[in-house]
Amino acid sequence: MRRVDTSLLEALRADDDLQRRAEKALREDGGRAPLTLRKAGVDPAMAAAALTLADLRVHARGKFGERAERLYFTRAGLEQATRWVVARRRAARFARSAGEVTDLCCGLGTEALAFAEAGLRVEAVDMSEETAAYARANAEAAGVSVEVRVGDALQAPLLEAAFADPARRSGAGRNFNPAAYSPPLDRLLEHLAGARFAAVKLGPGVGHEWIPEGAEAEWVSVDRDVVEACLWLGEAAEVRRRASVCKAGEWHELTGEGEEKAVVGEVAAYLYEPDGAVIRAGLVAELAERLEAHTANETIAYLYGDELKESPFARAWKVEEVWPLHPKKLRSLLAERGIGRLTIKQRGTGIDPAELRKQLKLKGPNEATLVATRVGEAHVAIYCHATSRREASGTP
Known part of the structure; x- marks a missing residue:
């Protein structure tokens, strides 16, 4: 087996001071951090290794929290x-x-x-x-x-x-x-x-x-x-x-068998978007039963219910109106309501939300959500509002 040189890793592990200096240089000097370390007499290869580690530890915080500060990473790893x-x-x-x-x-x-x-x-x-x-x-x-x-x-x-x-x-x-x-x-x-x-x-x-x-x-x-x-x-x-x-x-x-199909019905007072894990696991029908909800097309994972039920497995919106999915008509309807900030979601229609947004020419002080989907085989746009401030901002 080919011998791999791990001397840079071993040198870094033995030099806590260099690790701290690299983190400080990256934080305070940004793109000039390599020059900062080289001016301080650090070997170029060691400086590069220390700065790479410092950068990876910053990115690792999202996965590992504070423990990232003492672990060793490669980019691929x-x-x-x-x-x-x-x-x-x-x-x-x-x-x-x-x-x-x-x-x-x-x-x-x-x-x-x-x-x-x-x-x-x-x-x-x-x-x-x-x-x-x-x-x-x-x-x-x-x-x-x-x-x-x-x-x-x-x-x-x-x-x-x-x-x-x-x-x-x-x-x-x-x-x-x-x-x-x-x-x-x-x-x-x-x-x-x-x-x-x-x-x-x-x-x-x-x-x-x-x-x-x-x-x-x-x-x-x-x-x-x-x-x-x-x-x-x-x-x-x-x-x-x-x-x-x-x-x-x-x-x-x-949990469930992952083979059940949700009952099909019409759009109701609330629209639910199941969490991606639920959709990939094939458990939309099991969630629909919990929410006392149904789908409007058996191939699309949006659910609809008459009553709002909080669930960690889905986000919910209050349905206001259901419109045909015609960009020119939508532009007029949204302008009437002063919608300048619009979240566009889609399943089952093939539209490009970014392209639709351009066609809508949004302007106004209000915000809403537009869900492009199918009810039966009809392509529709569901005009709705978030049920909470958190949903409205799109944050977890």
């Missing part, structure tokens, strides 16, 4: 790393059923940290010697015990529980086909069958045809952003489909 709130929740589920776990394709080791902090004994494996060095550095920085070794995920022996996060990027960019993951999903699933309790993280766009018989397929969203899918295998599978939604730091779960 951070891109694939699981958000800490998701990793911690998954680790807790493992810890309820197992005492040890093999972490395959461990990357920077952040998932392994969550397993270790949950009390599991962790053996982490990655094909890249450089990546494994980062995983060791992060385990030491976090003060936990993780055994990290370099090896092929498909050949690594498994403990009673196993987790895998196969690489979804290549030199050509992001891979949406699980057969092109590294390692390929089908071969990885065969290997994971050797563990009693197992899970594999996937991209959120994975097709349902990749879900093995008897597995649980979970889609996860954090503050309305669908961040991943996860297959739970063996004894880990509890239900067929699960949508797990983290809203303002609190987790909510919706």
Whole structure:
């Protein structure tokens, strides 16, 4: 195996002062930060490495919070790393059923940290010697015990529980086909069958045809952003489909078979947009039952109900009027109401919201939401208002 030079990483780990100086230079001097460090006598290669780390730690805060300040990242590793709130929740589920776990394709080791902090004994494996060095550095920085070794995920022996996060990027960019993951999903699933309790993280766009018989397929969203899918295998599978939604730091779960169809009806007093995790998990019908709502077209995920019901699984709008989806007529109707700020949403019509906005020539002091969709086969524009200030601003 080719020897990988990790001397820059080791030098950075040994020089806390340089890390702090790089963070300060990046914060105060911006684009002139490299010059600041070089003027202070820092070796150019070390300066570049320290500034890259400082920049990555800033970007990592969204996933890891304050703990990002002491971890070590690569750009590709951070891109694939699981958000800490998701990793911690998954680790807790493992810890309820197992005492040890093999972490395959461990990357920077952040998932392994969550397993270790949950009390599991962790053996982490990655094909890249450089990546494994980062995983060791992060385990030491976090003060936990993780055994990290370099090896092929498909050949690594498994403990009673196993987790895998196969690489979804290549030199050509992001891979949406699980057969092109590294390692390929089908071969990885065969290997994971050797563990009693197992899970594999996937991209959120994975097709349902990749879900093995008897597995649980979970889609996860954090503050309305669908961040991943996860297959739970063996004894880990509890239900067929699960949508797990983290809203303002609190987790909510919706489960079901994922095969039901919502009742079809007319537009009602309130319009609901299900969370993306619910839609991808195929649990719109289960949500409709909770909300006492229905859809207006069985292929479109908008729901309608006569009464407003708060739910972490959907956003709601008060329906004011339903208009034909004719841009010229819409422009006149919106002008009459003084709408200068308009949120445009669409499902099932094929329109480009940005292009429609240009045609509407909005002007006025008021704001509203326009939902372009289908009722039956008719293309309509639903004029509505948010049910809360938070929805109106579009914030999580």
